[in-house]
Amino acid sequence: KKWKQLSRLQRSVILFLFAFLAVCGVISYTSMGEPWKSLTNKSLDDQRTEPQIPGLKLANPAVLPAPQKADANLGDYPELSPQKPPKPPHVRRGPSNLQIKPPRRDVRLKTRHDSSRIEEEPVQADKEEKMEKSVISWRGAVIEPDQSTEPPSSKIKEPEKPSSVEAEDQKEPVPINERQLAVIEAFRHAWKGYKDFAWGHDELKPLSKSYSEWFGLGLTLIDALDTMWILGLKEEFEEARKWVANDLVFDKNVDVNLFESTIRILGGLLSTYHLSGDSLFLEKAKDIGNRLMPAFKTPSKIPYSDVNIGRGTAHPPRWTSDSTVAEVTSIQLEFRELSRLTGDEKFQKAVDEVMKHVHTLSGKNDGLVPMFINTNSGQFTHLGVYTLGARADSYYEYLLKQWIQGGKKENELLEDYMRAIEGVKKHLLQRSQPKKLTFVGELAHGHFSAKMDHLVCFLPGTLALGAHNGLTADHMKLAEALIETCYEMYAQVETGLSPEIVHFNLHAQKGHKDVEIKPADRHNLLRPETVESLFYMYRFTGDKKYQDWGWEILQNFNKYTRVPTGGYTSINNVQNPSNPEPRDKMESFFLGETLKYMFLLFSDDIDLINLDKYVFNTEAHPLPIWVPA
Ligand code: DMJ
Numbered sequence: 001k002k003w004k005q006l007s008r009l010q011r012s013v014i015l016f017l018f019a020f021l022a023v024c025g026v027i028s029y030t031s032m033g034e035p036w037k038s039l040t041n042k043s044l045d046d047q048r049t050e051p052q053i054p055g056l057k058l059a060n061p062a063v064l065p066a067p068q069k070a071d072a073n074l075g076d077y078p079e080l081s082p083q084k085p086p087k088p089p090h091v092r093r094g095p096s097n098l099q100i101k102p103p104r105r106d107v108r109l110k111t112r113h114d115s116s117r118i119e120e121e122p123v124q125a126d127k128e129e130k131m132e133k134s135v136i137s138w139r140g141a142v143i144e145p146d147q148s149t150e151p152p153s154s155k156i157k158e159p160e161k162p163s164s165v166e167a168e169d170q171k172e173p174v175p176i177n178e179r180q181l182a183v184i185e186a187f188r189h190a191w192k193g194y195k196d197f198a199w200g201h202d203e204l205k206p207l208s209k210s211y212s213e214w215f216g217l218g219l220t221l222i223d224a225l226d227t228m229w230i231l232g233l234k235e236e237f238e239e240a241r242k243w244v245a246n247d248l249v250f251d252k253n254v255d256v257n258l259f260e261s262t263i264r265i266l267g268g269l270l271s272t273y274h275l276s277g278d279s280l281f282l283e284k285a286k287d288i289g290n291r292l293m294p295a296f297k298t299p300s301k302i303p304y305s306d307v308n309i310g311r312g313t314a315h316p317p318r319w320t321s322d323s324t325v326a327e328v329t330s331i332q333l334e335f336r337e338l339s340r341l342t343g344d345e346k347f348q349k350a351v352d353e354v355m356k357h358v359h360t361l362s363g364k365n366d367g368l369v370p371m372f373i374n375t376n377s378g379q380f381t382h383l384g385v386y387t388l389g390a391r392a393d394s395y396y397e398y399l400l401k402q403w404i405q406g407g408k409k410e411n412e413l414l415e416d417y418m419r420a421i422e423g424v425k426k427h428l429l430q431r432s433q434p435k436k437l438t439f440v441g442e443l444a445h446g447h448f449s450a451k452m453d454h455l456v457c458f459l460p461g462t463l464a465l466g467a468h469n470g471l472t473a474d475h476m477k478l479a480e481a482l483i484e485t486c487y488e489m490y491a492q493v494e495t496g497l498s499p500e501i502v503h504f505n506l507h508a509q510k511g512h513k514d515v516e517i518k519p520a521d522r523h524n525l526l527r528p529e530t531v532e533s534l535f536y537m538y539r540f541t542g543d544k545k546y547q548d549w550g551w552e553i554l555q556n557f558n559k560y561t562r563v564p565t566g567g568y569t570s571i572n573n574v575q576n577p578s579n580p581e582p583r584d585k586m587e588s589f590f591l592g593e594t595l596k597y598m599f600l601l602f603s604d605d606i607d608l609i610n611l612d613k614y615v616f617n618t619e620a621h622p623l624p625i626w627v628p629a
Helices: 008-030 033-049 125-129 178-198 219-231 234-247 258-276 279-296 332-342 346-360 393-405 411-428 454-468 473-491 529-541 544-560 588-601
Strands: 136-138 141-143 203-205 210-212 255-257 306-308 313-315 322-324 372-374 429-431 438-440 442-444 447-449 451-453 501-504 614-616 622-624
Touching (some): 178 203, 178 219, 178 234, 178 544, 219 234, 219 258, 219 588, 255 258, 258 279, 258 306, 258 332, 258 588, 258 622, 279 313, 279 332, 279 346, 332 346, 332 393, 332 622, 346 411, 393 454, 393 614, 411 429, 411 454, 411 473, 438 473, 451 454, 454 529, 473 544, 529 544
Antiparallel strands (some): 136 141, 203 210, 306 313, 322 372, 429 438, 442 447, 451 501, 614 622
16 A cells, blocks of 8 residues: 555665665675685685795795686695696606506516506697696795696595506616616525514514514515515515515504604505505505504694504603604605595595694794604694704605695695705704815704714705705705715715714814714614615716715625625624624614615616605605606
8 A cells, every 4th residue: 555655756766776685685695605715715825825934035926826726625735636647748857657667677577456557648738738837936946837736636535546557568677787786685685584584573683583573563574565576576575465465464452653653564555555556555554554543632633652553542652742743744645645545534634734733833943843742732842952863854854755745736845844944054054174074963052063863864865856846956056065975974984884973073183084973873773864865866966976875885784784694784883894793683674765775776767766756755665746747
């Protein structure tokens, strides 16, 4: 009735208002998700483009690859991507094929599961042509955009297949040479001791012809699996595989160290799965991976050091609630890969959370981290002591390697790595006398100490790997200087073998070399770090002196650590050639790492574990780069 009383004009105005409000309502309803989405995108973009290092500016203007639509819901720790087909030939660096095959010899391994081989997918050259031509510049580091800029899928859906294995006949295999044969001989000798006296146990005691147990999980056997594959030792591999199939049981009431069992057992099983394509190793990897997960149930989510893999309980060491920084930040490559392979994201989530947390922590000194972190508070403890050696070493290594593994997208990792190397340069680098060797010392509450662990000799290799992946050429220069120092840590010692720790002379003194050794530090545990770095240096420079240095080291291991009845032993005194005092223990990493890196160092086949497709974990187990170059 009232409506009728209104004038025509009034009615038109009211109808127009209703219509206007209805249209606005529809618009705001349909776009409700968008403002939220774009906000998220914005904050992600901000995270990616704003440098977090004080004083560090991206190239002006920073040119980062534009985030792609499918990437919109990803943070700096993207979820996992399926492996992409190999790079087309016109794109920088990567060779056209996957390479995993044992080197050519009489004994040639055939993969057991040919059906699981991955065929190369057809290359879409024109799609690639349209790829962005931008570069990331980071303190002089120029990172060319390659496939690594492709977005990962937003959810882990399909489990991945092994990276192994590709038509073996695509390329004429490179024959193995005399030095590699010498490594095979050394491996066989070590294996003989293990087989005769320690089969299925953790470590060989070659002098007492017995064994020692750490976790009771056949540590040496598992650590050595992929070395046997790479060296082409078919019979030994088959025999060890049988033991894994029939005797390796993780359902045991035993405490294991999370870090050590991750890098040696989980890492070893994953890489052997990739190389062989044999699903047995993936099944075992899943089993141990699941059993290690209780370690992450802590108030801070920083994992405990120890887990009982039978009971599913975890705890810190008896005397503290701290964990070691290197240990909690050097399990990521393995757990992330386990997620990618299984499609179960829980493994990656747990370890990514640790990295994110450590990224935000205070207590760092120009990117250098303390050695301990508390599992309750999540804070660093024992502040003020900085080293690239024991308890911190592989934190730095895994920053770079995770960045590479994930396809060079996780910028926080790169930031932390770059910042840390700047910290090393600023606080820890010095030159010795008389040879002016560049070395990495330690800092304790503002006081510099000219002490360097042999463990630090992983650093030249890691720096070279970063430079190979587009980081600044300065890193390569530093790598060249440091590897020389690491070599001198062997060459200046009476047996030609490095001690565990050296002290460098900062002042020239008559009759003194650069390297001084304290009585408590003069043991050698058959460690791999120098040989590891020699391998990277030779791969990236082709300079034969690195092979020659490695050859000297192998000969000295043979001279002073080889036990005639089988096996090699750690020694107590590298300064006494007439009695190096054998310790009666062969560490599993001698087979897992030292001899593997020797073999690769002497090889001229860059496709024998191609470094554009694989990244080595800190125990020398190669894992695939998700989006290979
Ligand atoms: C290995 O277990 C690993 O290389 C680890 O990163 C350091 N310690 C040993 C070898 O020295």
